[in-house]
Amino acid sequence: MTTAPSSRTSGTSAALVGALREFSADPGAPRIVALDFDGTLAPFVDDPTSAAMAPAARAAVDRLAAASRGTTTHLGLVSGRNLSDLAGRAGLPPGTFLVGSHGAETAHVTPQGLDAEPLELTADQERALGELRAGLADAVDGRDGTWVQHKPSAAVLHTRQASASDARAAEAAADEVAERLGLHAMHGKDVVEIAVLRTSKGEAIAHLRDVVGRDAASSGRTVRVLYAGDDTTDETAFAVLHDGDVGIKVGDGPTSAGYRVADADGLAAALDLISADLEEIEEIET
Numbered sequence: 001m002t003t004a005p006s007s008r009t010s011g012t013s014a015a016l017v018g019a020l021r022e023f024s025a026d027p028g029a030p031r032i033v034a035l036d037f038d039g040t041l042a043p044f045v046d047d048p049t050s051a052a053m054a055p056a057a058r059a060a061v062d063r064l065a066a067a068s069r070g071t072t073t074h075l076g077l078v079s080g081r082n083l084s085d086l087a088g089r090a091g092l093p094p095g096t097f098l099v100g101s102h103g104a105e106t107a108h109v110t111p112q113g114l115d116a117e118p119l120e121l122t123a124d125q126e127r128a129l130g131e132l133r134a135g136l137a138d139a140v141d142g143r144d145g146t147w148v149q150h151k152p153s154a155a156v157l158h159t160r161q162a163s164a165s166d167a168r169a170a171e172a173a174a175d176e177v178a179e180r181l182g183l184h185a186m187h188g189k190d191v192v193e194i195a196v197l198r199t200s201k202g203e204a205i206a207h208l209r210d211v212v213g214r215d216a217a218s219s220g221r222t223v224r225v226l227y228a229g230d231d232t233t234d235e236t237a238f239a240v241l242h243d244g245d246v247g248i249k250v251g252d253g254p255t256s257a258g259y260r261v262a263d264a265d266g267l268a269a270a271l272d273l274i275s276a277d278l279e280e281i282e283e284i285e286t
């Protein structure tokens with residue numbers, strides 16, 4: 001167990017340091033460190049195709065991926081981004097779990113590439129997706145700075161670059177489209193995401209816990225989960241955490257997470273504590 005935190009831990013509360021130490025205390029315990037991407041590891045930018053992890057977050061995630069290799073700790077990214085986008089942007093090694101489209105797409109990174117569960121829409125869902133795209137195209141028509149992002153099972157209204165009044169009007173129009181089609185609208189930071197499949201990050205975390213739990217069944221130990229996220233859609237993941245798990249809200253805003261860090265740098269410091277513990281265990285064992 002690491003006893004001398006580096007200067008990078010200075011923004012990490014004593015309570016969070018304690019929770020992280022407890023989280024990584026048992027060397028053989030199955031664990032998942034599941035992280036949201038945008039707003040958590042990657043600062044927000046106007047163009048989602050330009051988003052990248054903050055340098056400290058990139059270094060911390062790479063260190064954690066290396067420290068987890070061959071251990072009972074599993075790294076996962078859980079994002080609203082579609083799977084192929086997330087996989088390319090994250091660039092993480094074999095062993096990493098990837099969850100895209102808020103849980104509609106899941107994959108495991110293997111040495112041969114992505115082992116993904118195919119996303120298949122029914123004819124009704126395909127039809128709904130077409131109507132959704134048309135409806136959102138109307139919602140952004142004539143509203144500067146608003147635009148629509150297409151995903152395999154969803155469409156997303158973006159308003160980051162719009163005036164407050166255009167953003168409000170486009171969001172209201174998007175909500176009407178969702179209601180007309182009987183779909184659920186998820187309101188995130190300057191986005192309204194409407195999917196033709198009902199999924200959530202909470203369901204995705206429960207699924208990951210089951211997958212890792214099946215592999216660890218013989219150890220008789222409970223799977224512990226650390227989840228970090230910044231947005232309202234991450235609250236569904238915090239809601240499925242149990243005693244012994246760690247929920248970290250990144251940034252401001254109401255949350256049910258037990259802990260909070262200011263930004264991606266703060267999260268990087270927290271992840272470094274876990275990596276340091278895993279590295280120390282490896283040193284003791286070799």
Ligand SMILES: O=P(O)(O)OC[C@H]1O[C@H](O[C@H]2O[C@H](CO)[C@@H](O)[C@H](O)[C@H]2O)[C@H](O)[C@@H](O)[C@@H]1O
Pocket residue numbers: 036037038039040043044045046047048049051078079080081082149156158159160188189190191193231
């Ligand atoms: O679950 P996440 O990994 O947080 O993804 C949620 C959405 O992230 C992206 O949008 C957000 O980031 C953009 C780039 O910084 C920003 O322009 C936008 O305002 C943010 O809401 C992504 O484009 C969406 O598809 C994701 O659902």
